[in-house]
Amino acid sequence: MGDDLMSKKKPSFPISEKLNAYLNEYSRNIKIPIFYEDLLRFSGSIVVYDEDDNDTLWLRVYYNEFEREEIDYALKKVYSILISDGNDDILQYLSVDTIDFCTFGNSQPFRIKVRNVLNDNFTYFYIKKADASRIYGLELEHMLSPYNLNYLVHKDTLIEEHIAGIPGDVFIKEYLPKCTEFQKSQIAKEFVKFNERCMIRLLGDMRSYNYVFVVTPDFDHVVYKVRAIDFDQQNYEGRLKIYRPQFFKENSTMVELVRSKLLKTSINQYKVEERSIVAKRILNSIEQLGDLLECMKDDHISKSEYVESLKMEIFNFTNDLQFKRATNMGEVLIAAIDFIKRNYEDVNMTRLMQ
Template sequence: MHSEEKLMSKKKPAFPINHFLNEYLIEHSRNIKIPIFYEDLLRFQGSVVVYDKNDEDTLWVRVYYSDFDREEIDLSLKKVYNILHSNGNEDNIQYLNIDAVDYCTFGNSKPFRVKVRNVLNDNYTYFYVKKTDASRVYGLELEHILSPYNLNFLVYKDTLIEEHIAGIPGDTFIKEILPNCSEPEKSQIAKEFVKFNERCMIRLLGDMRSYNYVIVPTHDFDSVVYKIRAIDFDQQCFEGKFKVYYPQFFKENFPMVKLVGEKLLENSIEQYKMEERSIVAKRILSSEDRIDELVFCMKNDEISTNDNIEKLKMQVYEFTRDISFKKSKNMGEVLESALDFVRRNYEDVSTR
């Protein structure tokens, strides 16, 4: 299940939002005018390193602005928070405080993380400001439609606003929490990783290394149930290697893969894969019109290289023996074939 080979190619470029995707975003209330852009946040005067509770560098820096810029930026970020989380009503602005603006120099998107606090009760939340990338927007929208989780995000021109996805970072969980989990909890986590692995593969979401997903614990009666959620969507339908779309092939996930081998029998693994395929197929069928619209945008877009498209379509064809993959001309058609393959298999089984 595990591979040491280098999976990822060189850094992925950001792709612009084309006309069709922009129209889709407007139709589904994802494209809303906002008072600040990603570029505005780059005007910081200086920064300090942000350390975690163990005094280790988090790869985020806390930025600060001149007094003149700070006032304008704070007010604009409060307005963005209200647009993202409500109807943009500004009655509560006086009760909001921008506690911190952090900047990440690691990874593709170089995001800003904004901490917003309600001064009346000290509750706080985060949202992210990033440069728009069509791959990421497709990834967010597919996650919203095909996963168990709704996602809240906005796009305006070259700026993307995303709400924070709460959870324990996968790498932290594997290192600090997993070893102390009970045996039944480990079995449940193994099952969840199998399902997560399958879900990423079906919708072609790549690069799910342990720091690109979170573990979400939920208390249920006298036990804790763990779910796995993707938090990074840059690698939607870009890479040419089929293995990139399987979390199991990243060395960072080896402890999870080992857990699956220790806790689950082969027929259980197949059962959980089939369950996940069925759940995704039901979501495809229940959101057919919206998915058709999104796939149409992707088929009329350029979100990968010709080399990656050729490589991926042939590798998926070898895996499925479905001729439609071989005929695909772009990543949108590869994804369309993948979703059709899952839906057809589900319908074939359910009509027997």
């Protein structure tokens, strides 16, 4: 389990003309005043440590005074476009507090902290080098998960709003042991649903630091949800296990929690529930999803040997010939979406005829 499941490093795939047209059609493509490469011109950096003096793998970067003023203005403008209507009126109330750079992982993002000087509220957004895999992952998450995602693309630059939550590895180590037995049961249920959702839409590499726990107080209890924050590994790897978070060693504590808290019948019930919810989302976004899958079908986002191994593994699992006939990762995902949709419609038709 764990790292030995993954190939060495996924390459970044360029945005095709067809995907670019899709982004235009659905208002994701918009002109912005700064590019990823502009932020690479920093003149110095220091390591960012957490409150326990551990290296966070982020570097706080600095720019010479002549460039910093121009970069600050451009970043505030990007924030206004991402969060609001792009109006310059709010820029006077914004401050770019920090710019951090991460060399860990595929996307090597910049993390921008923007503060409202009137009330000291702050938020983050990210600037990354655009990668077709990640954009497909973001769009599929937006359509097929419970969560809406806010992001923009311009040429080879990707802007993403911060996804709030407690990182999975931190939650498992520091928060989970303090949870009540009832809360642990709820968390186990959510992990089963998250695991199923990732497998259905073929989102890979959900190790504990690639998802977060969203904790929401309700009127009589606390609600826990699990959501992905990294989408680079959409439809790339050739083994089905990589699309199932339960097989990563970083999630072994969660797997044990599921085993200890849930009966097999409950696990199966939660899987069916999640498949049904995803099927409804597929039907509700059928036109846009179809447009996205058409882009993916004509795109090159994986290796031919990965396509071959993944489609045959899923074919052996489902006996659905559509997987066997797939020639690229887009067609593998189309087969997966069709499989879920067909099963949902068949079950509903059976109910109607009873």
